[in-house]
Amino acid sequence: MDNVTPRVRVPKTASAGEAILIKTLISHPMESGQRKDSDGNIIPREIINRFTCDFNGQNVVDVKMEPAISTNPYLEFQATVPESGTFTFTWYDDDGSVYTDTKDIAVG
Amino acid sequence: MTRTTSKGVISAAMLSVLASTAGAEIGDKLVVNGDLELTVEAPAPAFMADTGIKTIYSGWLFRDPDTQKIEMDDFDNPGMLYVDQGAEMWNTPAGTSNKSCADCHGDATETMAGVRATYPKWNEAAGVVRSLQGQIEFCRTEHQGAEPWKYAKAEINAMEAFISMQSRGMPVNVAIDGPAQSTWEQGREIYYTRYGQLELSCANCHEQNYDHYIRSDHLSQGQINGFPVYRLKDTQLTTASGRFVGCVRDTRAETFKADSAEFTALELYVASRGNGLSVEGVSVRH
Numbered sequence: 001m002d003n004v005t006p007r008v009r010v011p012k013t014a015s016a017g018e019a020i021l022i023k024t025l026i027s028h029p030m031e032s033g034q035r036k037d038s039d040g041n042i043i044p045r046e047i048i049n050r051f052t053c054d055f056n057g058q059n060v061v062d063v064k065m066e067p068a069i070s071t072n073p074y075l076e077f078q079a080t081v082p083e084s085g086t087f088t089f090t091w092y093d094d095d096g097s098v099y100t101d102t103k104d105i106a107v108g
Numbered sequence: 109m110t111r112t113t114s115k116g117v118i119s120a121a122m123l124s125v126l127a128s129t130a131g132a133e134i135g136d137k138l139v140v141n142g143d144l145e146l147t148v149e150a151p152a153p154a155f156m157a158d159t160g161i162k163t164i165y166s167g168w169l170f171r172d173p174d175t176q177k178i179e180m181d182d183f184d185n186p187g188m189l190y191v192d193q194g195a196e197m198w199n200t201p202a203g204t205s206n207k208s209c210a211d212c213h214g215d216a217t218e219t220m221a222g223v224r225a226t227y228p229k230w231n232e233a234a235g236v237v238r239s240l241q242g243q244i245e246f247c248r249t250e251h252q253g254a255e256p257w258k259y260a261k262a263e264i265n266a267m268e269a270f271i272s273m274q275s276r277g278m279p280v281n282v283a284i285d286g287p288a289q290s291t292w293e294q295g296r297e298i299y300y301t302r303y304g305q306l307e308l309s310c311a312n313c314h315e316q317n318y319d320h321y322i323r324s325d326h327l328s329q330g331q332i333n334g335f336p337v338y339r340l341k342d343t344q345l346t347t348a349s350g351r352f353v354g355c356v357r358d359t360r361a362e363t364f365k366a367d368s369a370e371f372t373a374l375e376l377y378v379a380s381r382g383n384g385l386s387v388e389g390v391s392v393r394h
Contacts, residue, residue, distance in 0.1 A: 003193065005189055005193065007183065007189065007192075070343060074186070
């Protein structure tokens, strides 16, 4: 799907073992599959059905998403960071598209 | 604070009481990203002397604390998604000229700073008052040779949001005299005209009854300094002219079109009632 923009906020630095707050937002219509267009035809479902966050290859969260989630889904969660590294965020669209973003964090 | 007290009588003492009793209150100050304070309260412009309104308030003050809070952080503000899209379009060539906005206007952070604060504005060459969307559309069709975007649709709203952001924090300052005066007077006429089966004028709600409730909705002064606005119920941007269509429709009237001369005049008049409030870039309302 075109025109999908992920945004992620991760602190640039943290201390070892600190729980940091991560915020993610992605522009997506999250079409539920329940609505009809002006001609009465069902608008096919198209949602982001899964979101994952990994840190240095280790999974942090893996979220299964459902049609009742509203447009432009916003997810916020905490993670503890043992070492410097990279967060990888991945959103999976019903149409097979995959959107990714990465953020580095330094532990000092 | 969310203005729940009767109008015009909020003393500093009452404010402190409100603040101490309601822990979730955001307060009166709109500070974005912790460092940019926007003006949400200002003395009414001189021409409003006979309206009974002495102080003008941004619609932000009338919203729930949860909604207010979203606008206080650019990450939480979903309107910023569209600002990003607008920024991308700014640099994307379009039309037969194959030029982008940036090819003529350069760096928007410099060339577009303050633009939103002065629109709608008299255009000498065209001999009309143009809204910002009108000007964007003119550039697009005449200078870029591209298909018009159509008023109040996703692309032009995103572009307006991007341009509006370049003026965030600047006071609204539209000209109401000189060549714009007759259009401004037309806008004032529309503001006080009752429309629809419900026979409501803009003034009935937003001048005579702001800070009261219309069913469950807390009426604001109808200021448009925050537009374009990300409406949580629509999950998309709404422009001033788009909101006018909605408001007049809610009076059960046939509305003017979003890009009509009537709504451009009304936009000028309503904007002038907010002269002195900050442009909010992209605001968040419910």
